[in-house]
Structure formats: C-alpha cells, structure tokens
Amino acid sequence: xxxxILKRLLMLVPVLIGITxxxxxxxxxxxxxxxxxxxxxxxxxxxxxxxRELWGLDKPIWVQYLYFLRxxxxxxxxxxxxxxxxxIDLVAERLPFTLAIVGYxxxxxxxxxxxxxxxxxxxxxxxxxNLIRQIFVVVIAMPPFWLCYVLIIWLALRxxxxxxxxxxxxxxxxxGRLFLPSLVVGLSTAALVQQSLRAALIxxxxxxxxxxxxxxxxxxxxxxxxxxxxxxxxxxxxxxxVRVSWIIGxxxxxxxxxxxxGLGSLLIDAIVSRDLPVIRGLTxxxxxxxxxxxxxxxxxxxxxDPRVRLE
Amino acid sequence: MSLLSIRDLVxxxxxxxxxxxxxxxxxxxxxxxxxxxxxxxxxxxxSATCRSILRLFGGAPARIAGGRILLDGAGDLAAMRERxxxxxxxxxxxxxxxDPLTALNPTMRIGRQIGEVIxxxxxxxxxxxxxxxxxxxxxxHVTSPERRLDAYPHELSGGLRQRVVIAMALALRPRLxxxxxxxxxxxxxxxxxxxxxxxxxxxxxxxxxxxITHDLGVVSQICDRMAVMYAGRVVETGAVREVLDAPSHPYxxxxxxxxxxxxxxxxxLVPIGGAPPSLIDPxxxxxxxxxxxxxxxxxxxxxxxxxxxxxxxxxxxxxACILNEVCHxxx
Ligand SMILES: Nc1ncnc2c1ncn2[C@@H]1O[C@H](COP(=O)(O)OP(=O)(O)OP(=O)(O)O)[C@@H](O)[C@H]1O
Ligand SMILES: [Mg+2]
Numbered sequence: 180x181x182x183x184i185l186k187r188l189l190m191l192v193p194v195l196i197g198i199t200x201x202x203x204x205x206x207x208x209x210x211x212x213x214x215x216x217x218x219x220x221x222x223x224x225x226x227x228x229x230x231r232e233l234w235g236l237d238k239p240i241w242v243q244y245l246y247f248l249r250x251x252x253x254x255x256x257x258x259x260x261x262x263x264x265x266x267i268d269l270v271a272e273r274l275p276f277t278l279a280i281v282g283y284x285x286x287x288x289x290x291x292x293x294x295x296x297x298x299x300x301x302x303x304x305x306x307x308x309n310l311i312r313q314i315f316v317v318v319i320a321m322p323p324f325w326l327c328y329v330l331i332i333w334l335a336l337r338x339x340x341x342x343x344x345x346x347x348x349x350x351x352x353x354x355g356r357l358f359l360p361s362l363v364v365g366l367s368t369a370a371l372v373q374q375s376l377r378a379a380l381i382x383x384x385x386x387x388x389x390x391x392x393x394x395x396x397x398x399x400x401x402x403x404x405x406x407x408x409x410x411x412x413x414x415x416x417x418x419x420x421v422r423v424s425w426i427i428g429x430x431x432x433x434x435x436x437x438x439x440x441g442l443g444s445l446l447i448d449a450i451v452s453r454d455l456p457v458i459r460g461l462t463x464x465x466x467x468x469x470x471x472x473x474x475x476x477x478x479x480x481x482x483x484d485p486r487v488r489l490e
Numbered sequence: 491m492s493l494l495s496i497r498d499l500v501x502x503x504x505x506x507x508x509x510x511x512x513x514x515x516x517x518x519x520x521x522x523x524x525x526x527x528x529x530x531x532x533x534x535x536x537s538a539t540c541r542s543i544l545r546l547f548g549g550a551p552a553r554i555a556g557g558r559i560l561l562d563g564a565g566d567l568a569a570m571r572e573r574x575x576x577x578x579x580x581x582x583x584x585x586x587x588x589d590p591l592t593a594l595n596p597t598m599r600i601g602r603q604i605g606e607v608i609x610x611x612x613x614x615x616x617x618x619x620x621x622x623x624x625x626x627x628x629x630x631h632v633t634s635p636e637r638r639l640d641a642y643p644h645e646l647s648g649g650l651r652q653r654v655v656i657a658m659a660l661a662l663r664p665r666l667x668x669x670x671x672x673x674x675x676x677x678x679x680x681x682x683x684x685x686x687x688x689x690x691x692x693x694x695x696x697x698x699x700x701x702i703t704h705d706l707g708v709v710s711q712i713c714d715r716m717a718v719m720y721a722g723r724v725v726e727t728g729a730v731r732e733v734l735d736a737p738s739h740p741y742x743x744x745x746x747x748x749x750x751x752x753x754x755x756x757x758x759l760v761p762i763g764g765a766p767p768s769l770i771d772p773x774x775x776x777x778x779x780x781x782x783x784x785x786x787x788x789x790x791x792x793x794x795x796x797x798x799x800x801x802x803x804x805x806x807x808x809x810a811c812i813l814n815e816v817c818h819x820x821x
Binding site: 384385386387388389390391392393394395396397398399401405406409410413483484485486 | 544546548549550572573576577578579580581584585587589592593594595596597598606607610611642644655658
C-alpha cells in the first residue's frame, strides 16, 4: 500500500513538469505589464525598468522559466509582485479557509443528499422520486452568485441568523460564518451526490447478494444499513473527489461575495492586479492539489472496496 | 405428511407490455428429507415459483397473486406479513442462488456473512457466531477454514464460494433448502462435487431440497421426485424414475428426446420446434399445443388442462395432457 502510494507520487514528477511549462507559457500571452501594474501609473520609466530587472522580467523567457522552476522546487512558488511575499505564504494564509469550505460543504452535501437519495431510490419511478429530481435540477440550474444573494438577503439580512460574510475568530465563530458559503457550494455537491447515490442504491438493491441477505431473514433496515448502503456509498467516493478538487480552486464567486479570504479570491485578485508570479504559482499549486486529491480518492476507494487495489 | 405444499400458486410480473403470469396455478408437495427437482425450458417459471416461496424477487416488480404455500408448522407463507416471513427465512427455509460470485456481498468478510444468519435467529455473541461459522466451513470441506473466515468473496474460487453459500444456507439446519441452479455458474469439474456435497449435507441433516436444474442427468441421479414445468404450469410430476422412464406428457417426451441420450434413452435427438408462448397473453387450452406434434383441436380450447393421474401410472405420477395413449401412439 505505502509502496503503491510512493510509486504514484513518483509518477507525478513528469506531470508536474508539464504543468509548470504550460502555466508558464500561457501566462506569457497575458496582456498587461506586471511592472507598471505593481508600481502604479505615476512611476517613471527608470523606476519601471528597475522593477522589471528586480523581478527578472527583462530576462529571456527560458531563463524566466528556470527561475520559476527553481521557485517551485524550493517550495516558495515564486514571490508575489503585489504582496512582496513568497506565494507559499499567501497560500498558507488562505488554504485553511478554502479547506474549511471544502470539508464543510461536503458534510452539508452528504447530510442533504443522503436522505433524499434514499427516499428517491425507495420510491423510484413514483411521484416523490420525480419531485426530488426536479428540485435538484433546479438547484443545479441556479447560478451560484444569485443563490448567494438570495441566501444573504433571506437568512442573513431578513432573518438575521447568519452574518453576511467575512470570517470569524476561532472554530465556533467560523462554523457560523462559513455556513452560508459552504451551503452554496454544498448544494451543487448535494445534487451530484444525490443523483449518483440514488442510481447506485437502485442498482445495489437489485444485486443477488441483497436477496441472499434477505434470505437470511434480515429485516429491511438491517439489509439496508449493512448491505445496500455501504456498497452504494463506494461509488460516491469518486464524485466527491472530483468535486473537492474543483472546489479548491473554483469557489471564486462564493468567496468574493462572502468575503472569505480563500484561494479562489487570491487567484482573482492576482489576475486583476497582473500579479504574474501568483497566477503561475497558484496554477501549479492547484494542479498539485488535484493530483493529491485524486490519490486520496483512490486510497479511499481501495480502503472501502476490498476488490480494488491501489496500482 | 408434506413439509411444503404449494397449491394453485399464481405469481405475476408487471412489465411495460403487460402483466406476465410467470407462475400460473402451480401445485406440488415436498416431503421431509426429499430432493424435489424442477425442470423446464428457460423462462418457464422455475425461478419465479421458488422465489415466491420466500418472496424474494430481487427488486423485480413481482407479486403473489393467488394460491397457498403451506409450510408444515409455520402456516401459509403466501399470506404471511413480511415480518413473520423474515422469521422463516434462513431458519426454516434457506435459499441457494445460481451465481456464487454475485450471491455474496463483495465488501463483507466471509465469516461475518455466515455469522450474520446465525446472529439473526439465535442469541449468540460475535465470537460464538464466528466459531459456528468456522465449524460450518469445515462441514462443507473448505480447506484452511480459519483463513477463509477473514477472506473476501473475490479471493475465493467459484467452487469455494458456492461451498460458502451452502454453509450459510445450512447454518441453522433449515428443513428446506431451495437451490436455484446451484451449479450452472460453476466450472464443469466442480459441479458434480458441489451437488454431491449438497446432497450429503442435506441427507445427514434430514433437510429437503428443491433443486432447479436444466440437467435431467442430475435429476435422475440425485432427485427423488420431480416436476416438469412449461409456460408457468406444471405439466407432469411424479417420482423421478416414473417421469423419466415412462414420461406421459408430450412435452416431457420432447424434452427427453431433445437430450443427448445421457438418461439412458435410445431415441434420436429431436429438438422441440417453435418457442414457448407469451406469458402475458397465453393461448387458450394446453399451452404446449402449438408446438405439440400430437395436438388435436380440443387441445386448443378452454382452460389449461389440470394435472391428473393416467390409468396404469405409478403412485403420484400426474400429467396435464387431455389426450389418451391411443392419440399419442397414433402420431
Ligand atoms: N425481473 C423480471 N421482470 C419481468 N418479468 C420477469 C422477471 N423475471 C422473470 N420474469 C418473467 O417470468 C418468467 C419466468 O421467469 P423465471 O426466471 O422464473 O424462468 P426460469 O424458468 O427460472 O428460467 P431460467 O431457466 O432461464 O432461469 C419469464 O419468462 C418472464 O416473463
Ligand atoms: Mg431461473
């Protein structure tokens, strides 16, 4: 197992080199001069030139790439032009909030999806099943920014149950603060999980070993909890894995609206301020995260299903 | 005294094209300790009949629409509520499914799967159930049983898996085991072993077996009595020697003739022409009539003929053909 994990990590090296090349080249095409952005419009030509030299922007492209590669290997991922800090420090400040939303939204998603998937599967083809399906289709179709504002207006402003945004001090405070953004993210996850879990449940209920379990005299809830549910949940592992890697970089809108200082808003700020090193560094960091989440997903799979072995 | 008496059982499947009567008025008895074989073409309702007994339809839209399933000492299984039936399942009547790979939960260890049925019906601890499971594995001659307790199904060969399934079925020494083609999915080389094991264990425990099979050779070897089914109905039943040596229903004869002579018959191999009728809208009269070489106009009208004893037939040998021997001989 551990050997297999190490092997998988080793296989990442070429992938990551490829990612650094691509992210480096893509950002060369981006319009706008990072130096003038950083210095503001009143900077003189000499000051701008000094800036470019300082950041290495005057060097040939391949030299710039090697600098970038060095920064990735040393773990700093480069230095932000705007913040004047190593990018890894910026990431470290913001990663906890992003991970909090990842974890929180996944828990919310499971709490919502589980009962509805079970209800829908138990009533498949009937009115209730269709109704649940329609509701989740609507949920998926709702644009996140709109949903954010609806929730803010309703639950935060009108009812006063939650704050409109920002982050709190300590775990408990953030549990309340991060609820609405996590709910918005979690609802989409819930819709995905509900759909796939419903299908998996229906499939599993037809399996021969469910008949075997019932032939033993097990009662309905025993058959469901011991045989149907565990085997069905296995298939949702991959759905959740895909969602988690997406959420890590993809919650820009939600983070912005709720003023959560996560990785998504770091990226959008960097794009707005032409903070090239941050954009580049984050791209590589996201790629690493996706790969790690994939690996964790596969490990979970191998742990949950004895037939699956980590390759 | 019968252990199981099925009377006029009707089981229907809902399908988009209509309601299929997969079982349409089936009656038979199984005596204690007896091995009762059911044979017939694919789709004739063998599985549906047996699944009706424990009401295990694998999530298919099936229901018992009529008839009684009387189990000695337990009452009418067809009329029982699900909760009561759950008490009978595994304890009085056990089921062995066709494919041992899919019949075992892939994510649960063997020992726990066997222990589960014991713990459901007896008040024993986890450790006691595990010990019992170990003994059961020994009883079905599983090699290194201690190791197998912690194995997952996919780590076992098909034959071993079916031994595990048999161990599970025998766990509470039920009075009846229903085995739906228990060896069809297995390697030819182990089919015989598994059948002999099943017979040996059931003989020593006094357990009756209902054995569904396509293999008339198997029936002739290990069954005491048998039923031949066609299109949802029993067309002939009786002692195996009677039915196989002196078949009286044209369908049984056709079935035997279509067999490469392993049952010791000297007739030529003659496939049965045509296909079985629709179970959604079956033809009137005898359902085999459209394919029967002896069929007369009166075969094609009225209700399907009932089982009856033929003059000179052995005790309990019944068939559902309205024609007499003269007609059969004439053709
Ligand atoms: N899941 C199902 N959905 C709808 N109809 C079904 C289903 N299963 C069985 N049937 C109907 O019941 C009839 C009898 O099926 P059954 O499985 O009992 O046949 P069988 O005699 O066991 O055949 P085989 O030898 O192939 O196992 C079929 O012809 C079909 O019309
Ligand atoms: Mg069958």
